[in-house]
Amino acid sequence: MSIRPTNPRPIGRALAAAALGLATVGCSDGDVSDSGSAGTPVPPATSGLAVSAEELDVDLESPTVVLGADDGTLLVAERAGNVRRIDPEDPSTSTVVLDITADVGDVSGEKGLLGLAMSPDEDELYASYTRAEDGAGVITTFPLGDDGVAAASGRELLMVPQPFANHNGGHVVVDDDGLLWFGLGDGGGGGDPESNGQNPATLLGSLLRVRPTLDGDDPYEIPDDNPFVDGSTPAGDEAAPEAWAYGLRNPWRFTFDSATGDLWIADVGQGAYEEINHVTVGEGLGLGANFGWNRREGTHPYTDGPDPAEEPGDLVDPVFDYDHSGGRCSVTGGVVVRDSPGLPDLDGVYLWADLCEGVLHGLRTNDASEADGTTAPDNAESGVTDLDLGAQVPGITSFGTAADGEVYAVSVGESRLWRLTQDG
Template sequence: MNSRLIGALTVVVACSAVLFGCTDADTDTDKSGSVETTAPSSIPDSSVKAEAITTDLEAPTVVLGAADGTLLVAERAGNVRRIDPKNPDRSSTVLDITSDVGDLSGEKGLLGLATSPNDDELYVSYTRAADGASVIKTFPLGADGVATASGREMLVVPQPFSNHNGGNLAVDADGLLWLGLGDGGAGGDPYGNGQNPATLLGSMLRIRPTLDGDEPYQIPDDNPFSDGTTPNGSKAAPEAWAYGLRNPWRFTFDSATGDLWIADVGQGEWEEINHVAADDGLGEGANFGWNHREGTHPYTDDPDPADAPGDMVDPVFDYSHSDGRCSVTGGVVVRNAPGLPNLDGVYLWADLCEGRLHGLRPDADGEVTDLDLGAEVPGITSFGTAADGEVYAVSVDQNQLWRLTQAG
């Protein structure tokens, strides 16, 4: 375990990597010859400025827009706060599960948030104090927007190590809950979880929450492995939608197209961003390649390179750890944002260590151009979109909530 993974949220360091597993102790990080897949383009009318609107957060991990125009911000220790971006000095506590989270060693903590389509349930993803397992829990939200009762456990996934927990949550247009889980941690995927569709680790999960009855969730009939097997008859997890991921820290759905964007944190050389189109199956049953590949490149410590399948899905973009980069933070697709009129349809992303905003602009053929958006925000852990379309980000380096708008 790299020491950066232990102390980044108590003492700000270059990588702030405690949440991401951006480099593991057993990985060679001297990769100075690597270069980006695509050099970033700087387009003047796409430049962005970042305005800090609150600075009293404590290790924020998620920012999520609520239907009433407020923002929900998760703090790593287990608090969820509601902040009005028009009056950010006023905030309230929505949920406090600090006693459930407890242990913050490695990359543990409160890692994911989502709300039900009616905004009456709050879904949270966190690592459990007792054993480090990943827990998905749902809490009813009262009329005052505060979580009520003790919540209901939906899913518990044992974690063999304290890193690569993933944990991002999102609800799609059909009300299905998606969860991204890392490969279980350590370095190099020692248990081969990424290439094992029978485990929930290293996968994108897709379930239908049920608020009544004995079962906390259902398996959608159109999940690719809903019968518990792959097309070739081997065992598979019915909850899994896709696999072959190392640590899908952040993913998002395009509100206009339904496309899915997954930013997968790399090992020691390459970071990757995956894009699967809704009108092309949304990556159903896809194998994204880890641990045979890191980005589009063969993984240097692949235990069995000859066994790599031929149908692995390529990322739409990858970049190297040159120039001080270390860990990708996936963002959101800008849609009808009043403050970002020139970036409509652009997918925002950042690197945790580089601290500079980027955007991927897709063309009609599915190719992307990487835009250097100019703004510098160190240690971004999450992007979020408010109900009015405005885009925000949170960072751990300065414990701030940022509003992103067009510069000039």
Template sequence: MPATEAAEVRPTALGSVDLVPVFPALAFERMVGMQYPAGDPSRLYVVLQEGRIVSVANHANADSHRVFLDITDRVSRAGNEEGLLGLAFDPQFLDSGHFYVYYSAAGPRRSILSRFTAVGGQVDHASELVVLEVGQPYSNHNGGEIAFGPDGFLYVALGDGGRAGDPMGHGQNKATLLGSILRIDVAPLDEQGLYSVPPDNPFAGDPQARGEIWAWGLRNPWRFSFDRLTGDLWTADVGQNLYEEIDLILPGANYGWNLMEGFDCYGASDCSRDGLTLPVIEYGREDGCSVTGGYVYRGSRLQSLYGAYVYGDFCSGKIWALRYEAGSVTAHALIADTDLQIASFAEGPDGELYVLSFTGRVYGFSEADSRG
């Protein structure tokens, strides 16, 4: 896909929000995700980087949690960015009991995508079926988001393998899974845990590329999501030294790393943009240093945000919303300025959004108090 130039962004009032604690009696350190299984909104499942998943009742008065999965003995936390990083419930979880996790392991250093099975609400820890293992040369840029798309396939985000500047050139190498978002078919897995590559993947059958790749040229995609109404796939991609970016993911698209950082050439005064897909939007170090992807808001409480993509920054605690229509950003605004380390966003069964603070709390959105 050809590159596009940066569009002029016209800030408009998308509506500011306040953040309110959702489970005021509970706190979890190093939260990196929160999910729920389709068809069962009664409990939310919180992913903790240390290697545990805990569930809480989906109501504001929840004051206790249950341990759903504990694989701390299998998860490597040797690096600050390593750990248990992703959770996705099988769309048929209520019948099959299957769910998937993405975690870091050591000896050798690698990222693992595994399936576990729960029976009667209890996880059989011996049920682990390793679906995918990807070697990681360094401890950072692990990606980690996993989610089932509206097409029923499992999408997996992988960073470039780490270290500054992508020294091994993974971002522009379709022969490796690193630096990509993958799309695989896990329904069903065979008894060895082997998945299949959907035949309509953009590089299926290409001997020069890994067929699992859906999109590539990414540095460290930290949290992607599907718009529950349109099916559009959005991701944040953490930058190197200058720019953070938001991308709309298209099949086969090359997002430019390590040729580009945001809209600018990386490590060079000029570079070819031919064949590259540039970001929807970028921001610089004055606004943060590590972007966290969110969701397109499809809830009912905040009409001013309906249809806008909401995202934030781990370092600055800022939260923005943008509208993207006909290939252009038509509105963009800072909607909250917090002191949180925003590790992730989550979407509830009703389309309402949550903010997960790395230091312990889950927050929800409410209309900002306009009183002086």
């Protein structure tokens, strides 16, 4: 399903509660209010597949990110500020390749080392974290030596003040062209009290896209094809030139499909609905897209937000959303499976999970689902089918793909690293 402008859909009223809380692997902003009940979720389709999560024997402390390197090793970021290199075939020992624990310091609330990426040539390591002195969101790049260990000091690329200690977002990806993508939450506080999600002039509540520079006075350049490169929207409103899209609440992981270039964004909801957005490369990757927060939560009007009559036009619907029934609380976005030895029948499936439910799911486009008989009719309009893959992944906070295509996952609360494999 490609992104498209839509009109708001009618719903019942929503619950207002918060989502991702790394410190407790919980779901509260401290602003809970009961304003109704969510709708009935569409049950996952029967996939006919069973996936297992194999726990690797490795000593980790609150891992937040797992990232594959070209040499077959994994880089795992720990919330306090260490990055470890692990051989998945011999995981019992690991090497610390970056230590920024002094820079991170405070890991209360949702703070800590939240994102990690490497340059295409793997000579630079990008770390996204909240800094100790004031909780601001920072991206710093560290040169990687021939031994795979990062330099002790780095170059700060970007600093974004955070008004609250939650919704820090923090996921970072470097694409094949060397462009750095950075997902930022709305600044927190519950309900977006500063209306950052609908303000294209702020970096908060946005997906950013810049080209890092490794020397000179400017830490990054603005790509010429960014939608707000001139500092304004098509309507003439002020806009941040770094922003590629906005209207996000707390994008907890996004990924590019290595085969198609499509972009998948998981966005944590306020208290009633979680959403997953899919942007197809054929539509220019949705330049300037407004994903709707805080006018909408998923495909539903956010009832504690601004007057719905003031909703801007051309909001972009997610391709999938779900409510908090069954103990669900917060979406964790994953990766698109491609050429995975361990998951051969899931090629092209986008993996995701819910932090509290702890069950592995997959989204498959309905074109592919019709071919194997797993299409769920209720999902025909959105273009995807949700598959219950069975594996238990308690407290999952991130997915990653190794160089050989194997898929891994980590849990910050459980301090675990899993390898995902298909049964049978």
